[in-house]
Each structure stands twice: as C-alpha cells, then as structure tokens.
Amino acid sequence: MTSPVRVLITGAGSGLGRAMAMAWARRGAQIIVADIARERAEESVALCKTSGAADAVFLALDVTSEPDFVAALEWVTAHWGGLDIVVNNAGVAGGGSFEGISEADWSWMLNINLLGVVRGCRVFTSLFKQQQQGQFVNIASMAGLLNPPAMANYNVAKAGVIALSETLAAELSPWNIRTLAVCPSYFQTNLNESLRTHDPLTKAALNKLLASSDITADDIAEGIVAAVGAGDNLYLPHEQAQQAWDRKRQNPGVIPEDMLVYARKLAAAQGKN
Numbered sequence: 001m002t003s004p005v006r007v008l009i010t011g012a013g014s015g016l017g018r019a020m021a022m023a024w025a026r027r028g029a030q031i032i033v034a035d036i037a038r039e040r041a042e043e044s045v046a047l048c049k050t051s052g053a054a055d056a057v058f059l060a061l062d063v064t065s066e067p068d069f070v071a072a073l074e075w076v077t078a079h080w081g082g083l084d085i086v087v088n089n090a091g092v093a094g095g096g097s098f099e100g101i102s103e104a105d106w107s108w109m110l111n112i113n114l115l116g117v118v119r120g121c122r123v124f125t126s127l128f129k130q131q132q133q134g135q136f137v138n139i140a141s142m143a144g145l146l147n148p149p150a151m152a153n154y155n156v157a158k159a160g161v162i163a164l165s166e167t168l169a170a171e172l173s174p175w176n177i178r179t180l181a182v183c184p185s186y187f188q189t190n191l192n193e194s195l196r197t198h199d200p201l202t203k204a205a206l207n208k209l210l211a212s213s214d215i216t217a218d219d220i221a222e223g224i225v226a227a228v229g230a231g232d233n234l235y236l237p238h239e240q241a242q243q244a245w246d247r248k249r250q251n252p253g254v255i256p257e258d259m260l261v262y263a264r265k266l267a268a269a270q271g272k273n
C-alpha cells in the first residue's frame, strides 16, 4: 500500500485553493489548509474530511510572513515526517489605470502575489532537498504571459511567479524537486473580494470576467492534479488562452489586436476621444 500524498495549500479557504484541497482529498491525501481566513478555511477542512482525505488540518498562515511558513515547516516535520507538495496559491486582485496604482498598492500586491510564492518555495526547499523529492505548484495567471492593460501590478507579480517557477524547475531538478507554474485565465471564485483599485470600472469589469469562464475551479483543480502526475512545468487550463499564448509566441513583438482594442475602450471610458 502506498502512503497518502502530503499537501500544503496556501489560500485553501476559498476558490481554487479549496477546489485543489478537495481534488487531493478525493484521492485520500493528507492536506494542510493554510489561510488567513479561519472560518472559510475550517469549512474547507470539513469538506476535505467528508471527501476522503486521510487527514485535513487548518494552519493559520499569512503568506507575507516568513515565520508563518517556518512554523508550517516545523509542523509538517513534527506531525507528518515531511511533505510532498507545496501549493503556493494565495493571491489577491488589483489594477486600474497605471498612473493611479500607488506605490503602496504595488508593495501590497508584490508582497502577497509574488513574494508570498518566493517565501513558500524558499522555506520548503531545504526540506525537499533533504528528502531528495518534492513538488512546488505555483499559481500564476495568463495575466503574467499576456499582460492585459490596466492590471500592471497584478501582471508584474504573476510574470515574476512564472519566472521564479521556470528558474526553480531547472535549478532544483538535480534533487528531484519539480516545479509547476499554473496560468489560468478568469474563472469564478471570491477573488473580487480582495480587489484593490482606485478605478470603479475595474471592479465591474473583474466581476464580469470572473463570471465569463466556461470552466470551473474544480475543472482547473483536476487539471492541476493531472499536470503534477505528468511531471509538467507549465499548465494553461483555458483553451482560448492557450491559443492566445501560441499566437504570441509566434509573434512575440506584436501586441495582440484585442489588447489594443481593450486599451482604447478603457481610454474612452476615461474620457479620451
């Protein structure tokens, strides 16, 4: 009999994080639901337990705190004797016209969406090296590949996550440590609750975009579990976004027409004729 896979997921109290926790729970995994939102995280723990998890526990973990990650490392070492998968999923939304994104909003965004992933990888790399095995799953976004207008701080953070993941996929491979970057396009979650923007149009646009997806968080979570099983380094769950990425790779210097059309629409909404 093989032992259950041991997984820690940041931001597992909601959306994609919860969906991944349940996807691994259905496969009998041991799961840490790590989040700042205790009530929702405890709901995720209960759902994991009824879905077949071998174990499911909540750890209060803020991805902006390195000591919180260190405490989680100590917890898994003491209670489970190690860990197989770290999923760096916790994230927030932000954007608006470029000149309106304040330095404070840049720092907030980069501290959570980029440095939160750096911390999750850095703290667990030593354990993974000792184990001579481990898997990082870093939730980036198509925004980090396609760079849509009026999302500068979000795009930069997610592009950083993709760069970090590709770096680690090579650098840590001698220790049998794999790194998967996941780049979804929009899908329905509670992400809009975290949105920080100076621009009222951004909130309405985000709500519309989140609702526009033809695939769900559960579909993406199943795809992620399969991509981990296949040893992939990059997973793009949305087919249309995959096609946009293929077109961009063929013509890397050309800004896609739909981005320019969207930028003109935003400019018109700001009163530019």
Ligand SMILES: NC(=O)c1ccc[n+]([C@@H]2O[C@H](COP(=O)([O-])OP(=O)(O)OC[C@H]3O[C@@H](n4cnc5c(N)ncnc54)[C@H](O)[C@@H]3O)[C@@H](O)[C@H]2O)c1
Pocket: 010, 011, 012, 013, 014, 015, 016, 017, 034, 035, 036, 037, 040, 061, 062, 063, 064, 089, 090, 091, 092, 112, 139, 140, 141, 142, 183, 184, 185, 186, 187, 188, 189, 190, 191, 192, 193, 194, 210
């Ligand atoms: N929903 C989308 O359309 C979409 C698209 C591409 C990428 N993503 C990415 O997917 C990931 C999950 O987001 P989601 O859409 O499920 O959103 P969500 O808001 O439903 O879930 C995010 C979770 O992260 C937690 N969180 C926020 N800040 C945290 C912190 N500092 N420390 C620990 N936990 C924190 C929240 O409490 C929440 O439980 C994010 O990285 C997001 O950028 C989402």
